[in-house]
Amino acid sequence: MQAMGLTSKAPRVQEQKRLWEQEFAPAMAEGQTWYLVDAKWLNSFTAYIGAPPHGTFAPKRPADDVASSVHSLSLSDGGGGAQPPLELDNRPIVQGAGAAEFVGDGEAAGFAGKVLEEDRAAGRAARPLLRGGLQEFGDYHLLSEGQWLLVSRWYGGGPAVARSVVLGASGRKFIDLYPLQLWVRDAEGGEARPVLASKVSTLNKFRKEA
Numbered sequence: 001m002q003a004m005g006l007t008s009k010a011p012r013v014q015e016q017k018r019l020w021e022q023e024f025a026p027a028m029a030e031g032q033t034w035y036l037v038d039a040k041w042l043n044s045f046t047a048y049i050g051a052p053p054h055g056t057f058a059p060k061r062p063a064d065d066v067a068s069s070v071h072s073l074s075l076s077d078g079g080g081g082a083q084p085p086l087e088l089d090n091r092p093i094v095q096g097a098g099a100a101e102f103v104g105d106g107e108a109a110g111f112a113g114k115v116l117e118e119d120r121a122a123g124r125a126a127r128p129l130l131r132g133g134l135q136e137f138g139d140y141h142l143l144s145e146g147q148w149l150l151v152s153r154w155y156g157g158g159p160a161v162a163r164s165v166v167l168g169a170s171g172r173k174f175i176d177l178y179p180l181q182l183w184v185r186d187a188e189g190g191e192a193r194p195v196l197a198s199k200v201s202t203l204n205k206f207r208k209e210a
Contacts, residue, residue, distance in 0.1 A: 007155060007156050009154060010153075010155070011154075013048065013050075013084075016154065020049060020147065023144055023150065029165060029173070031164065031165060032145070033145055033162050034144060034162070034164075034165065035142070035145065035148035035161060035162055035163075036090070036130070036141070036143075037140060037141050038088075038091075038092050039140050040092070041085055041086075041088055041089055041090075042143075044082065044085040044086075045085045045151060048083065048084050087155055087157035088156065088158060089157055090157070090159055090160075090161055092139075094128040094130060094131065094159060094161060095129040127161070127162050127196055128159050130161070132178075134177070163177055164198070166200050168200050169200065176198045176199065176200070179196040179197055179198050180197045180198070180199055181196060182195045182196075183195075
C-alpha cells in the first residue's frame with residue numbers, strides 16, 4: 001500500500017465535507033450493499049474534513065432512530081485542521097494482504113482468494129473475508145455505498161469490503177459480516193466453487209444465489 005493521500009479527483013476539503021454529509025446514514029433496506037472501512041483510517045478522514053466522528057453517522061437501526069445525536073452536533077464550516085489521511089487502507093480488518101492476493105496457510109486463505117475471483121468474474125462488489133472478532137467503531141465503520149464511492153475515489157487504496165443487509169427471523173435488518181463459507185459443486189460434477197451464504201437465507205434463496 002503506497003503512502004499517498006489525496007488523488008487528483010479529490011475536491012477541496014470544504015467540498016469533501018459537503019458531499020460526505022449529503023450521503024449521511026440512509027435507513028438500511030434488505031438487499032442493500034454497505035462497506036466496511038478501517039476505523040483508524042476513517043477517523044483520520046473525518047478529523048481532516050471537520051465532520052463528527054463516524055460513530056454518530058452510523059447506519060440507522062430500529063433502536064437508533066430516537067437515540068441518534070448527530071443533529072445536536074455543531075459542525076464547523078471548513079476542515080478540521082488535521083492533515084489529510086493517507087491512502088485508504090483496509091488491510092487491518094481483512095484476512096490476508098489485500099484484495100488481489102491473500103497470504104496465509106490452509107484452506108481459509110484459498111477460499112478467500114477464490115471468493116474474490118468469483119466476485120470479479122460476476123461483476124459483484126468485492127467480499128474479502130474479515131478477521132475474527134471485529135468490533136464496530138473500535139475496528140471498523142460502516143459506510144453507505146455513496147460514502148464508499150466518495151472516499152475510494154478521492155483517496156484510492158482498499159480493498160473494498162462489501163456486505164449485504166439481510167432480514168432476520170424477527171424482522172430485524174442487519175449487516176451479515178460473517179456469512180457461512182461453503183464449497184458448492186454442481187450435480188453434474190465439475191470444480192467446486194466458494195459461496196458466501198447468509199445464515200438467514202432460505203434454501204430456495206441460497207439455490208438462486210449459488
